[in-house]
Amino acid sequence: MSLITARKLSVRQGDKTVLQNVDFEIRKGEIVTIVGPNGSGKSTLLRTLIGAVTPESGELNRKTKLRIGYVPQKLFVDGAMPLTVRRFLDVPKRVKNSEAEAALDRTGVAHLADHPLNGLSGGQFQRVLLARAILVKPDILMLDEATQGLDQPGSAAFYQLIEELRDTLGCAVLMVSHELHVVMSASDRVICLNGHVCCEGAPDVVSAAPEYRQLFGTGTKGALALYRHDHNHDHDHVHEHDHTCDHEGAH
Incomplete structure (x- = not known):
């Protein structure tokens, strides 16, 4: 489809x-x-x-x-704003605690729910953004x-x-x-x-x-060392x- x-x-x-x-x-x-x-x-x-x-x-x-669940290239969050990860998921629309917990769990950052948003590492913040994106199913x-x-x-x-x-x-x-x-x-x-x-x-x-x-160039040949998929032959061209x-x- x-x-x-x-x-x-x-x-x-x-x-x-x-x-x-x-x-x-x-x-x-x-x-x-x-x-x-x-x-x-x-x-x-x-x-x-x-x-x-x-x-x-x-x-x-x-x-x-x-x-559509969207994860932007950059998202500016005012560092002075006392916003926890859990509260961030309520912006712009409040979500149920069970849904928020499930989304954070799926992206591997459930333990950060009560942490301040401005205290996250880059990788943690991206996973929180991803959790926010999947809330829309x-x-x-x-x-x-x-x-x-x-x-x-x-x-x-x-x-x-x-x-x-x-x-x-x-x-x-x-x-x-x-x-x-x-x-x-x-x-x-x-x-x-x-x-x-x-x-x-x-x-x-x-x-x-x-x-x-x-x-x-040809310097990316090694990129396929990580290749994991068995592709449909319809895509093999x-x-x-x-x-x-x-x-x-x-x-």
Whole structure:
């Protein structure tokens, strides 16, 4: 079942075309990761799919009553505000204690419920944000560079948690990431973006695609050492697009 489908999506910001003719689809249960260089439009695409950005042209369809759990790239919390983890989950809408406890337990931070939010480590805070995102019982989890600032072991553990949540909640996962060494092991499908979709497919195939290597070189071969998935053969091919991944196309 398709949760979100976009066809020939184009987005402008000011006088710049950030995304052009993007085709995108995510289905129930998939883990899809968007990779690309800085300025390639990754976060813009995510925000457009959520509905926070209005496309200039193209079609965007979401499943009726689609529930989205969103983990932003950054979230500023006033350090002077006496806010505990548990109270944070009540913003902007109060939730039942049982639901809050279950969400924190699923993300491995139930023991932090009474801790002040401003006293958490980066990894702990990301897990709290993730707990907040799954409170909506999402059809799809969207994460924008959710492991930024974490070390490699912390990132790997976080991505493993995402995979476990996908399995237990039955939701799809859409991630934006720059961590090629980790993300390849945690994705069913990878979309390489540079203002347009350069190529997409299963991680092992995309990493060998000329468009991908033009952007990232061949230094990420070791990324697949962590590869765990047995992919459906329908995904075991790369979809190459008409454009090349030259940096001139990025905005």
